[in-house]
Amino acid sequence: MSQVTAIKQSNITDTEFLNDVLNGLTQEQKTLPCKYFYDDKGAALFEQITTLQEYYVTRTELSILEQYSQAIAQLLPDNLSIIEPGCGSGKKVAYLLAHMANVKTFVPFEISQEMLSYSLAHLSPLFPELVISPLLGDFTHSQMVKQLTKDTALDSQTNLVYFPGSTLGNFSPVKAIEIMSNFHRLCGVNGYVLIGIDLVKERQVLLDAYDDKAGVTAAFNKNLLGRINNELNANFDLTTFSHQSRFNEVHSKIEMHLISLCDQSVIIDNQQIHFDKGESIHTENSHKYTVESFAALAGQAGLKLENTWQDANDYFALCLLRPA
């Protein structure tokens, strides 16, 4: 088995979840941060989503990795460390690791304990020589780079920051630039950043991917309310909310919402929140890029696009970047 150091935790506090929920639900357009989707039930539902017919995202990115991971690995220097923020199941990085013999350390960095444990169970038997230094934390945190270097076995100035799954698309352009600026600092002057982005495509394909017929995405979205009930002493009735996916043409993004089916009030930690019938809680954004729009965004984070690899339908792109 690989050498897995103990899971360390940084920058997640117990009160942050409550504060984020109350703050989001007292805005004029109610919102909830999507980083809270992944409790144990949410993590299992997400894994189910990745296998759905409508959800082309995971199988398309995996097909690109199957075809090109060796070519990608050949462009990278020996002896680098890999950091994967929001590593999820860890299945994608395995494709790269299979072609990289001299990786110094792999740092899976997750907000979800369940996902982190899942990724360790998947990767450690596959790569017996690999040093794995897992970190439980929030990659959107402003101190992220400092914490990562302090709390993990990272000792390399030359790193690969690997960010697949189109997770970048969950953030506004301003936040995406901030996150990529942190990746820029983290990778080092001779390092690399590899990001998976979902490309602009036919509207109905996008809408279906976030609203499958079997209702798994709806259950995933509603589970956020279930998690608030379980962890924050709230009384949401999940049957009084419905899932909706919308395409926002202006900002080129899919939005997920939960719509209140009636006038109602919900108690969260002794605070009452009112919902009008038809009112929405905006729970997730998923921005869709062109390679050009993404390169321009990355440029604002000081990163230059070096290579892209795409599938035959041009649904998804893996983009390799370097400090400009």
Ligand SMILES: C[S@@+](CC[C@H](N)C(=O)[O-])C[C@H]1O[C@@H](n2cnc3c(N)ncnc32)[C@H](O)[C@@H]1O
């Ligand atoms: C869309 S999934 C992608 C998982 C994986 N990277 C893949 O491509 O299959 C997003 C993952 O990022 C994690 N995540 C979301 N927000 C996070 C944050 N702010 N900090 C750390 N991890 C986060 C979630 O727990 C989840 O596992």
